[in-house]
Amino acid sequence: MELFLQSVVNGLIQGGFFSLFAVGLVLIFGVMRVVNFAHGELVMVGAFTVWLLHAQFGLGYIPALGAAIILVTSIGLVMERILFRPTRSDPLAGLICSIGVLFILQVIAAVIGGDGPSKQVPPPYHGTLILFDMIRVPYQRVFSLVISSSALIALWFFLTRSKFGWALRAVAMDREAASLQGIDANKISIIAIGVGAALAGLAGGLIAPLGNINPHMGHNVIVTAFIVTIVGGVGSLSGAVLAAVLYAMFHTIVTVYFGATIATICGLVLMVGVLIVKPTGIMGVRVSE
Numbered sequence: 001m002e003l004f005l006q007s008v009v010n011g012l013i014q015g016g017f018f019s020l021f022a023v024g025l026v027l028i029f030g031v032m033r034v035v036n037f038a039h040g041e042l043v044m045v046g047a048f049t050v051w052l053l054h055a056q057f058g059l060g061y062i063p064a065l066g067a068a069i070i071l072v073t074s075i076g077l078v079m080e081r082i083l084f085r086p087t088r089s090d091p092l093a094g095l096i097c098s099i100g101v102l103f104i105l106q107v108i109a110a111v112i113g114g115d116g117p118s119k120q121v122p123p124p125y126h127g128t129l130i131l132f133d134m135i136r137v138p139y140q141r142v143f144s145l146v147i148s149s150s151a152l153i154a155l156w157f158f159l160t161r162s163k164f165g166w167a168l169r170a171v172a173m174d175r176e177a178a179s180l181q182g183i184d185a186n187k188i189s190i191i192a193i194g195v196g197a198a199l200a201g202l203a204g205g206l207i208a209p210l211g212n213i214n215p216h217m218g219h220n221v222i223v224t225a226f227i228v229t230i231v232g233g234v235g236s237l238s239g240a241v242l243a244a245v246l247y248a249m250f251h252t253i254v255t256v257y258f259g260a261t262i263a264t265i266c267g268l269v270l271m272v273g274v275l276i277v278k279p280t281g282i283m284g285v286r287v288s289e
Contacts, residue, residue, distance in 0.1 A: 006135050007256045011249030013141045016148030018244035020203035021221060022228040023155065024196035026240045029229075030172035031192035034084050034094040038101040039225060040218030042197055046072045046204020047213045048109050051119045054208075061124035065205040069198050075105075076197025080190055102218065109215035118212035144206040151202055152241060155195070159237070164191055223264075224251075227271045233281030243282055 025039045049068035053059040059067075079101060087093035113119060123140040130136055159165035170178040171188045179185050211217075228247055232239030247267060254263035274281065 004253070007253045008249055009131075009135055009137060010141075011252035012245065013137070013145045014252055015245035015248035016145050016152075017203050017207055018224055018228055018248050019152055019241045020148055020199045020206075022225045022232070022240045022244050023152065023237055024199035024203075025225045026229055026232075026237055027168075027192050027199075028196040030237075031168060032080075032084055032088070032094075032189050033091055033175075034098070035091070036079075036196075037095060037098040037222060038079070038105065038218075039098075039196075039200055040220070040222030041102050041105040042072050042075065042200035042218075043204040043207070043221045044109060044213075044215065044218040045075065045105055046201035047121075047208040047217065048113060048119075048204075048215075049201075050205045050208040051121050051213050052112065054124070055119070055121045061209070065202070068205040069201040072201025072204065073194050073198045076193045076200075077190060080193040084193070085186065085189065106215045106218070113213075113215070115215060118214045121208040121213065123209040140209055144210065147202070147206060151199065155199070155237075158195075164188070168192055224267075227267050231271050231274045231281055236281065239282050 021039060021043050024042075025036065028034060028036050028039070046068040049071050050061070050064045053064035053067055054061050079098070083097040083101070084094050087097060123138065125139040125143050127139045128136050129139060129142055159169060167178070167183045168188050168191060170181070170183060171185055171192075175185055178188075224247075228243045229240055231247060232241070232243030247270070250270065251263045251267055254266050258266075
């Protein structure tokens, strides 16, 4: 029972990471209708930035985390302006461009940090929080959970309480109708990919002290993001958060008892099962043609 409860707590914390990059992917797809295959690499860049600045150059963790968010957001904005905006009428072209960015970012990371052993970032926050005399949660994980939860709450307030948030949701629902109401779709696309990339950079920076960093870590991230997005319901931000938490707990528990490979396979089976029972996902809505 103690091992199970520990796994549930670890899964809840992992769900914070999954939510950040899954919500970012949903946001970009919802507004721009582009499947950004490089989204996992944006998370990788965030992690690599923290490793380079904090572990190698000795910059404080918080400034390094801020730098990671700024760098990844800048990459996202460049992608929107140079790649996604010119190919807006051809989603397949945008997808192919994102795959090209994926490999470019991997090569740059390999050149800067090497393609050898995985990199490690020393946790800046030491010590362990003990709950009920049996559940142990390192303070670094507590910090990550607080920051990821705060970011998601801030995003919710932005989307539901701000003018740009309302405009973003309007464009996601119907781009042409939003344009007829005077909403600048180009400006909203910039905001969407900026926010999505910032969340990816934040996720990478928070993951950095808790795992192994390598140029190819984005593969697992993008697979997880797609599973979460599809299970939650394509285009549903709340569905993505709910699916991220549930999937993280499921994946963590299965990994503890059966191993990571079995957990990944079970995750894919779970996704197929959800699609069979509810093709639109947990909180997705069927759209009439």
